[in-house]
Structure formats: structure tokens, C-alpha cells
Amino acid sequence: MLLNLQPTSSVSIQYHPFFGPHDDLVLLELDEKLLSDVLYQRVTLRGQPDEDAVLCTKSKTYLVKFVGTSNSVFLIPPADYSTSHESGGENYNQQVPTASVIKVAPGNMELVEVAPRLDKLKSILSENLYSSDEASTAMGDLYKWDDLINKVQASDDELKAGLQALSAVEIDGYWRIVDEKYMDVILRMLLHNSVLNDWSLDSLVEDKVVSVLESDGFPRKLVYHCLNVYGSRVEEAMDGGVWRLDARRVCVHFARGILREGKRKMESFMEEWLRMIPEEIQPSFDLLEGEVLTEKLGVETWVRALSVSSLPTTPADRFSILFKERAKWEWKDLEPYIRDLNVPGLSSEALLLKYTRRSQPSIDAEPVFSAR
Amino acid sequence: MQIQVKCSCGAEKCPEWAIIELQGVVEVQPSFQHSLQNLQIGLLCRPSSQENYTFTVGYHELTGYKVALKKPMVVLKKIKYMDVERQIDEATSSSSCVELDVVGFIRHKILFKTRPTTLISGPQPTVKEKINAEGA
Numbered sequence: 001m002l003l004n005l006q007p008t009s010s011v012s013i014q015y016h017p018f019f020g021p022h023d024d025l026v027l028l029e030l031d032e033k034l035l036s037d038v039l040y041q042r043v044t045l046r047g048q049p050d051e052d053a054v055l056c057t058k059s060k061t062y063l064v065k066f067v068g069t070s071n072s073v074f075l076i077p078p079a080d081y082s083t084s085h086e087s088g089g090e091n092y093n094q095q096v097p098t099a100s101v102i103k104v105a106p107g108n109m110e111l112v113e114v115a116p117r118l119d120k121l122k123s124i125l126s127e128n129l130y131s132s133d134e135a136s137t138a139m140g141d142l143y144k145w146d147d148l149i150n151k152v153q154a155s156d157d158e159l160k161a162g163l164q165a166l167s168a169v170e171i172d173g174y175w176r177i178v179d180e181k182y183m184d185v186i187l188r189m190l191l192h193n194s195v196l197n198d199w200s201l202d203s204l205v206e207d208k209v210v211s212v213l214e215s216d217g218f219p220r221k222l223v224y225h226c227l228n229v230y231g232s233r234v235e236e237a238m239d240g241g242v243w244r245l246d247a248r249r250v251c252v253h254f255a256r257g258i259l260r261e262g263k264r265k266m267e268s269f270m271e272e273w274l275r276m277i278p279e280e281i282q283p284s285f286d287l288l289e290g291e292v293l294t295e296k297l298g299v300e301t302w303v304r305a306l307s308v309s310s311l312p313t314t315p316a317d318r319f320s321i322l323f324k325e326r327a328k329w330e331w332k333d334l335e336p337y338i339r340d341l342n343v344p345g346l347s348s349e350a351l352l353l354k355y356t357r358r359s360q361p362s363i364d365a366e367p368v369f370s371a372r
Numbered sequence: 373m374q375i376q377v378k379c380s381c382g383a384e385k386c387p388e389w390a391i392i393e394l395q396g397v398v399e400v401q402p403s404f405q406h407s408l409q410n411l412q413i414g415l416l417c418r419p420s421s422q423e424n425y426t427f428t429v430g431y432h433e434l435t436g437y438k439v440a441l442k443k444p445m446v447v448l449k450k451i452k453y454m455d456v457e458r459q460i461d462e463a464t465s466s467s468s469c470v471e472l473d474v475v476g477f478i479r480h481k482i483l484f485k486t487r488p489t490t491l492i493s494g495p496q497p498t499v500k501e502k503i504n505a506e507g508a
Contacts (some may be wrong), residue, residue: 002390002416003480005425010417013392013427015408024450027478028471029443038446038474039383045375045472055377072397074413075474076390077446099390101413150373 006365013074016100028064030094033211034111046159047153054114059157062115067108075103102232113344118162121315122177124151142174145304165309169225178225184257186226187250189289191278201280203234206241248287248319251277255288256305263304266294290336291349293326308337315341319355323371330366379474386474389447391481392416396488398429401500403447413499416482425482430499431491447476480503 038056050336053064127139170173174282211335215224227243234242254276290308312318355367414429423438451471
């Protein structure tokens with residue numbers, strides 16, 4: 001056995017009877033911790049023919065790259081490896097045992113952990129937003145979970161997290177993003193009913209909310225979705241099904257609605273925003289970090305929408321857009337817009353170093369970041 | 373699309389393959405180019421109980437050692453097969469599926485990276501080792 005060649009013995013290395021290029025045989029180098037995932041069939045390759053191949057475990061995504069070598073790497077299979085009755089491999093009948101080379105490998109594949117490619121998920125689900133006049137707009141491509149697996153280069157866990165981050169909802173087996181205007185209608189109806197029925201926004205009873213809104217004509221699925229998007233389940237509730245509306249999410253929703261048509265002067269924005277927010281919720285401008293930008297034009301302060309959720313997930317593209325929106329950023333304004341960037345192996349300091357130029361106008365001034 | 377990575381031999385029975393790695397290129401004498409099957413490349417010897425090895429290729433003797441790979445490798449075989457059902461449905465002849473099958477794993481290699489020594493006398497080699505220009 002070549003691998004256990006005994007001291008003072010020899011083995012003749014030969015070309016295998018089926019020696020050849022064998023382009024269908026490739027070597028893949030992987031971390032020890034991935035070996036059992038591969039052997040136990042828990043990994044898949046995902047992607048379209050025109051994309052780079054990625055390998056996915058249940059929770060992570062890896063880019064597959066080829067690394068060539070100028071060395072001669074003789075690949076020797078075990079004794080019984082053969083593609084027909086003619087056997088090669090090792091042979092103990094002769095005086096000197098032999099080991100056969102099936103191929104000279106030009107290199108091997110290796111894996112680089114990457115962030116899942118979720119930008120595509122957002123764009124394909126945005127093709128057909130679920131809106132109130134669903135019946136007339138349900139044409140074009142809709143995607144079930146299996147369709148998403150085939151199109152999006154991400155592991156199962158990362159895909160699930162991506163759907164959650166997009167507030168996508170599964171309706172009739174298809175994953176959909178609901179049109180913001182429709183969500184607005186449902187949310188306002190919920191708030192309107194809360195006032196009418198004297199519901200506390202901190203303890204909304206699921207059954208009551210669903211039955212009232214269903215009788216108002218909203219699909220059950222969407223009412224649950226609304227609770228999920230704008231609230232959280234209260235864990236401590238004994239008889240389950242109690243929800244608390246989340247101040248930030250509600251406030252952001254109304255801010256987005258006001259700024260959808262364009263920027264507004266601060267006073268005008270604040271006045272309308274405060275008017276729309278339900279009494280029980282305490283608004284504060286900080287809740288809008290990562291959602292709006294303020295800028296001084298002359299003596300006026302203006303507010304405009306810029307939602308981190310609308311920005312690309314890859315760092316290079318993200319910074320490029322941020323610096324187009326504003327040439328110079330202070331850390332306190334920039335941080336909410338890069339907080340969610342995920343690059344395996346790169347800390348946020350490293351990201352800043354790589355993509356920005358840091359300058360400080362004077363010793364006691366705040367440092368400022370601009371494009372490289 | 374999704375390509376399944378299988379291990380049809382089963383994880384526990386997955387065999388270990390071996391690698392011999394040289395810094396250089398092995399050349400076959402022109403008259404033997406087309407009949408490589410079973411042609412001897414060289415003789416691998418382990419002179420002592422240490423993991424040192426010699427590999428004699430033609431006139432050259434290489435010395436090397438067995439080393440554990442810093443990361444294990446698996447040997448994958450690409451299997452292309454025609455999806456008969458799909459062929460019937462789509463009435464196209466180019467509906468093929470690809471699968472990857474893990475046929476082995478590798479944890480060690482026997483590495484030769486020093487300049488070979490030339491043997492003074494020996495048989496006329498049908499195979500000889502040529503030092504890579506960038507080599508050792």
C-alpha cells in the first residue's frame with residue numbers, strides 16, 4: 001500500500017492502464033470541518049451556468065476557485081479503482097508491488113467563504129410585489145422555495161434569513177414581498193381599529209386583530225404578516241398570540257411614506273410625522289437612523305429618505321452608492337449604513353480601511369470618511 | 373440550478389487516495405508516448421523507518437518525505453447524465469444533469485522538492501525527470 005509503504009521496501013510507480021487527462025476528476029481542498037459535510041452529502045453547488053460556482057452547506061456559502069500548480073501532482077487511486085474489468089491500481093502478483101497514476105492534476109479547487117449573494121433575491125422578488133389588486137397583477141414569474149434555491153447563491157439558512165430581512169411572506173407556496181402601499185393600508189386599518197376597540201399596542205390579541213381585519217376584507221395571511229413586520233410576539237403571554245408593536249418599525253414606516261415623494265423641510269416633516277404616529281408610541285428622530293439623511297441647504301434643514309435596506313449588500317457597491325449620496329460622512333451618520341455589512345474575515349475597521357479615506361480637518365474635529 | 377454532491381461509496385467507506393508531488397516534469401521517450409499503460413515511471417523506496425522516501429526516475433534520484441496536507445482534499449468525479457424524463461418533456465436533446473461524486477479523500481502526499489541527484493550508471497530510461505525551469 002503506497003500510503004503505508006514499509007521501511008526498506010519499494011513500490012513501482014506506473015502509469016495506470018487508464019491514465020489520461022480525466023477532466024472529470026477534480027481535487028477540492030477543504031477545511032477539516034467541512035469534510036464530514038461533504039462525505040455525508042450535506043453540500044450542494046448552486047448557481048446559474050453564467051455565474052461562478054458556489055458551494056453551500058446548510059448555513060454557509062463558499063466561492064469555488066481553481067488554484068493551478070507548476071508541480072507535477074501524480075494522483076494515485078486505491079487498488080480497486082478501475083473503470084472496467086481491466087484492473088490497474090496496485091498489484092501484488094508481481095515481485096515488486098506497483099501503484100498506478102491515473103492522472104497528473106493541474107491543480108485543485110479551493111473554497112473561500114463569502115457572504116451570500118442576496119441582492120438577486122431582492123430583485124427577483126421585487127418583480128412582482130403583492131398588492132391589493134393581486135388578482136390582476138399575478139402574472140410573470142413567481143418563486144417557490146425550490147425556485148429560489150436554484151436562482152440564489154446562498155445556503156438554506158442564509159436564504160431564510162434573507163427572506164426575513166426582506167419581510168417576505170409565503171402565500172400559496174410562493175414567496176412574495178408585499179407592496180409598501182398595501183402594507184400601509186393594513187397597518188393604518190390595524191391602528192384605526194386599535195383606537196376604535198381600545199386595544200393597547202403593547203398587547204394586541206392576535207385572534208381579535210385577525211378576525212376584525214379579516215372581516216374588513218384583508219387576507220388572514222397578510223394580517224399575520226403585518227403583525228410580524230411591525231411587531232413582535234410577546235413571549236411572556238400565557239395564552240399565546242399576543243403582540244407588541246415595535247416603535248421603530250412603525251415610525252420608520254410613516255417616515256418612508258412621507259418622504260416617498262421627495263425630500264421635505266425638517267419642520268414640515270416633523271409636523272406630519274408626529275401627527276401620524278399613534279399616541280401610545282413615543283417617536284424620536286434617532287429611530288430613523290439608517291433610514292433618513294438630513295442636510296443643511298442654506299439656513300434650512302432638509303430630510304430625505306435613504307434606507308439601508310435599499311442598498312447593495314456587497315461592500316464595494318455599498319460604499320460607492322453612499323459616497324454618491326454624500327461625499328463626506330461623519331462616523332455617527334455612516335455607521336448605521338454599514339453596520340449590516342457582512343464580509344467573512346473582515347472587521348468593520350478593516351472595511352473602512354479598505355473602502356474609505358479617513359481625514360480629520362483639525363485635532364478636535366470629528367474624523368470624516370470619503371471615497372478612496 | 374443545484375448540483376448535488378454525493379458520496380456513492382458511503383462516507384465510512386470512502387477510500388484514501390495518494391499523491392506523489394514533484395517539482396518538475398516527467399517526460400516520456402517519444403517512442404513510448406502512445407503506450408503509457410502500465411509503463412513504469414519510477415521506483416519509490418522508503419529506506420528507513422522514517423518518513424523519508426527516494427524516487428528514482430530514469431537517471432535521476434529524488435529525495436523527499438511524506439507530509440500531511442495542511443487541509444484535506446476530496447477527489448470529485450463529475451458525472452453527466454441525460455435526464456430521460458426531461459428529454460421527453462422538453463423535446464430537446466441537450467437536457468443533461470451534472471452530479472458530483474466524492475470518490476476519495478487525500479490527507480497526505482509524498483513531496484519531492486529538492487534537486488535530483490544523477491545516477492552514474494543505470495538502464496536507458498524510457499521515462500525521465502526534467503527539472504522544471506522555475507523548479508527547486
